Amino acid sequence: MSTLDPADWSALRALGHKMLDDMVDHLAGLRDGPVWRPMPGVVRQGFTAPLPSQGAAPEVLYGRFQAEIQPYITGNLHPRFMGWVHGGGNPVSMLAELLAGAMNANCGGRDHAGIAVERQVIAWAAEMLGMPPETSGVLLTGSSMANFVAVLCARYKALGQAGRQNGAGGAKLTAYASAGVHRCVPGALDMAGLGSNALRRIPVDANFQMDIAALREAIAADKAAGRTPFLIVGTAGTVDVGAFDNLGVLADIAAAENAWFHVDGAFGALAALSSTLKPATAGIERADSVAFDFHKWAQVTYDAGCVLVRDPAMQLATFAQATSYLAAAPRGLAAGAPWPCDLGPDLSRGFRALKVWMTLSAYGSAALGGIVDDTCTLAQRLAAQIKASPKLELLAPVKLNIVCFGVAGFTDTQTADLVADLQEEGLFAPSTTIINGRLAIRAAIVNHRTLPEDIDALVTEILRRV
Numbered sequence: 225m226s227t228l229d230p231a232d233w234s235a236l237r238a239l240g241h242k243m244l245d246d247m248v249d250h251l252a253g254l255r256d257g258p259v260w261r262p263m264p265g266v267v268r269q270g271f272t273a274p275l276p277s278q279g280a281a282p283e284v285l286y287g288r289f290q291a292e293i294q295p296y297i298t299g300n301l302h303p304r305f306m307g308w309v310h311g312g313g314n315p316v317s318m319l320a321e322l323l324a325g326a327m328n329a330n331c332g333g334r335d336h337a338g339i340a341v342e343r344q345v346i347a348w349a350a351e352m353l354g355m356p357p358e359t360s361g362v363l364l365t366g367s368s369m370a371n372f373v374a375v376l377c378a379r380y381k382a383l384g385q386a387g388r389q390n391g392a393g394g395a396k397l398t399a400y401a402s403a404g405v406h407r408c409v410p411g412a413l414d415m416a417g418l419g420s421n422a423l424r425r426i427p428v429d430a431n432f433q434m435d436i437a438a439l440r441e442a443i444a445a446d447k448a449a450g451r452t453p454f455l456i457v458g459t460a461g462t463v464d465v466g467a468f469d470n471l472g473v474l475a476d477i478a479a480a481e482n483a484w485f486h487v488d489g490a491f492g493a494l495a496a497l498s499s500t501l502k503p504a505t506a507g508i509e510r511a512d513s514v515a516f517d518f519h520k521w522a523q524v525t526y527d528a529g530c531v532l533v534r535d536p537a538m539q540l541a542t543f544a545q546a547t548s549y550l551a552a553a554p555r556g557l558a559a560g561a562p563w564p565c566d567l568g569p570d571l572s573r574g575f576r577a578l579k580v581w582m583t584l585s586a587y588g589s590a591a592l593g594g595i596v597d598d599t600c601t602l603a604q605r606l607a608a609q610i611k612a613s614p615k616l617e618l619l620a621p622v623k624l625n626i627v628c629f630g631v632a633g634f635t636d637t638q639t640a641d642l643v644a645d646l647q648e649e650g651l652f653a654p655s656t657t658i659i660n661g662r663l664a665i666r667a668a669i670v671n672h673r674t675l676p677e678d679i680d681a682l683v684t685e686i687l688r689r690v
């Protein structure tokens with residue numbers, strides 16, 4: 225018999241202490257390092273080795289981590305990382321990951337504290353968005369999976385048990401979202417077997433909100449052609465410019481059409497924590513389901529997505545499967561139904577809830593709402609400097625924490641090169657997007673570590689180069 229535990233724990237303990245000290249130093253010293261650095265070919269080569277048949281000492285592997293992994297990671301902890309929509313994480317969440325690893329809990333089901341913590345997190349999320357207390361939900365990898373779960377719930381509402389067993393069959397179901405919809409929503413329709421062409425991408429107005437008249441026309445046209453509108457997806461915080469659809473109106477239209485009303489609030493749902501921004505989320509509390517991430521604006525370490533479903537019975541009916549070996553019992557470890565495995569696609573699942581629970585508990589909703597506000601204030605600061613510069617152009621209204629801008633007279637290639645240079649030199653990591661046919665520099669301020677001086681330095685650095 226051989227166990228993987230050491231006979232003498234002292235060396236492992238010492239290594240663990242060193243790792244913890246180093247990682248605290250890493251967090252404390254983020255600002256002094258580059259945002260990101262490209263991974264050299266020789267380092268990359270180190271990860272093409274054959275499967276090791278003999279083990280190596282954890283101290284050796286930690287040495288490799290320090291030399292070959294830590295320096296070449298995404299960079300989203302850094303205050304000058306502004307690309308895509310990446311959260312900065314937080315130290316309490318980091319420690320919670322250690323505890324969760326030590327527990328190695330399987331949160332697919334059974335009657336244990338891991339499930340209770342997750343239910344607490346789901347209840348808090350519902351409270352945050354003003355959804356009813358009985359709202360159910362489950363933690364997932366991210367909003368991509370959360371949107372997928374929501375599409376499956378909507379499919380269940382439209383097709384019932386028959387849809388689960390036979391697939392869509394001849395049903396011609398159609399879904400609607402704004403042209404700014406995240407790519408994972410058509411992806412979810414694809415994965416649900418309904419086909420990504422079932423999604424109607426409704427044009428947006430000057431505020432990047434779904435054009436309601438165009439939505440009504442598209443629904444009418446589909447019905448006239450014998451199709452069934454089954455799902456309306458509102459976006460709370462589009463990924464390119466941070467726009468909010470008019471969720472209240474979408475809720476009314478969905479109710480009138482007996483369609484499922486889902487909100488993709490991947491990061492924007494968290495605006496509900498800010499008293500100044502909360503009005504933009506109005507109507508989210510009427511959603512049949514909401515997808516959002518704790519790993520973006522709420523700063524929980526990756527990964528931590530969440531889906532909420534207003535009608536718990538509907539979520540259970542969408543996923544539950546009767547299998548004898550997983551049957552829930554009235555008492556003992558197999559009690560406590562319904563289990564998370566009956567609320568989503570995963571059976572075995574880790575203890576994601578712990579880091580979410582610890583983050584929300586450690587900082588409180590007020591401080592997290594304050595971060596949402598602060599990042600939006602920084603975005604306005606950036607927008608103001610862009611407007612003040614004759615060399616820079618604001619390319620979309622700044623509603624939230626995302627600023628899309630360009631350099632006057634720059635071609636798309638010049639813009640792409642500028643952004644790649646800033647990234648490769650480790651100075652800043654904005655990303656790019658296409659706004660009205662033109663490549664834009666896109667700064668999404670999500671990180672709680674970003675300061676006004678970081679914004680000012682970004683503008684100074686860009687102006688120095690153009």
Ligand SMILES: *Cc1c(COP(=O)(O)O)cnc(C)c1O
Nearest residue numbers: 366367368406461463490491517
């Ligand atoms: C980030 C994002 C997603 C995808 O979420 P993941 O957590 O990356 O899976 C979906 N929709 C919007 C609007 C997003 O910003």
